Amino acid sequence: MKKDWLTGYFFTLPSIILLVILVIYPLFLTLNYSLSDMSLTSSRYLGWTAYNKLFGNKMLPLVFKNSIIWTVLVVFFQLLLGLGSAIVLNKPFWGRSLVRGIMILPWVMPGVVAGMVWRLIYDPQLGLLNHYLKSLGLIDQYLTWLSVPGSAIYAVIFSAIWKGFPFSMLMYLAGLQGVSTELYEAANIDGAGKWKQFRYVTLPSMQPIITITFLLTFIWTFNYFELIYVMTGGGPAESTHIFPTYVYDLAFKRFRFGDASRFAIFDFLFLLIFSLFYVWLSQRQKGAEQ
């Protein structure tokens, strides 16, 4: 038995050490910095009162609001589009595997490249979006999508949905293939229509995969940096900052490491509480079903 312990640690220790050195220890350092007013040249220890500075910062409500709008809209539409396209691509048709391969390309495309391409599409003069919308008679004149505070965040959100939905699609496709055909046959015999089959057979069978996909995409989207950084840099007038972009801005453009660390800790705690709550909720649901 004792030998078994040794084998267990022999196999897992390298990853544990890396995790501690590269993630846990830096996180404690961030917590430590967050209690100070550290900048490039000086550091003044403030203790927990440093957090008064965070909650007095007028950017906190804005960054928090943006992060929520951004994450909720992106995740919701990725779920919808992912599930819809998975259902379509689960039907048999000629060239299906090729189409499936093509559909995951946005997810595989590097984030910086995607940001650049969408910047070009939204460009007020060179971009095709304005041209097409005008041809369709939906707008009168070319719009500056990314340089107006009201529309910029939604423009980036649209690109993020495009960029990330193939991941959800892949997960749901795998999930659909796991739904037992006997259940559909039984539902057919009972005279259930398409919608009822979806509601009472497909959705319940896919519950675990939807749960985990929702959690993963929520966390990834909340932490996603490149797209906003490349498309708007947090502008115009700081209107599109979410936590990662604002933390980066504070730390490496203004060298306000203390402020950056407080925003980072807030970001982390929010995600932690959200995830714990979500896991608790889905466990309880599972318990209620059994």
Next chain:
Amino acid sequence: MKTHWSGHVITAIQVLLLLVFVLFPFSVMLSVSLKAPDEQFTSPPYLIPKRPTGDNYLHVFGRGSMFVRYFINSFTVALGTTVVVIFVALFSSYGYARLQFPGKKFFFNLLLLSQLFPLAAIIVPLYRIMGQAGLIDTFASLIIGYLAFSVPVGVWLLRGFFVGIPKELEEAAQIDGCSQLQAFWKIVVPLVRPGIGATAAYILFLTWQEFMFALTFITSQDKRTLPVGIFDFVGQYETNWGNLMAASVLICIPVFILFLFVQKQLVGGLTQGAVKG
């Protein structure tokens, strides 16, 4: 079950709409990459170049362009990270899938929890640690930094593949006199080869496109990786869109080819890693 012809038409329309939605940005990228400057700036813009040219691609590879250098840098960093991750994750994921030891559940949960850490939350201390170690502006700083997010992902993905392999195989090998390590190395590892391929591909893909660390840790131009390097084509007042899009196409090609080969295994790994508790 036979589908009525109208069902086929509806499916075809749905597939077509999805393809248009997904492919539109790619067609913009390809189109502008093939346009000479006079075609790039026409008003109104149009999708299909009238006189397609390879000039942008030649320029990206041409004299005075750092692009080939960036390509080699990216490749070095991505490959270096992937080799380390696979080696570490191969052992760890087996440990978490098969072995019993105190603290196992705690450490595995910590590993999963590390997915929550926004990289932005640890970048300031990591930057300072790298500075103290004298690693700023080296590939080592990037490779080490990338381990922070890719080791947990690697372990999580690979574990799904190990769970799928029957325990009896190693037990039989151990009865035949193999040690645990030998049974692992000779029997189990060869069986998860597709999983190793898929995991390696995923880590390559993550590191190939990583931007935040690459932007922060690397200070000299000749050590930049591709995602940072393409900003060479973005000027302060004017962006060279033709060159930028040609470079973009070239950055995409390696990862697209990679995914073509491992798509099936990767999906298997992602769903197994996620769902098999």
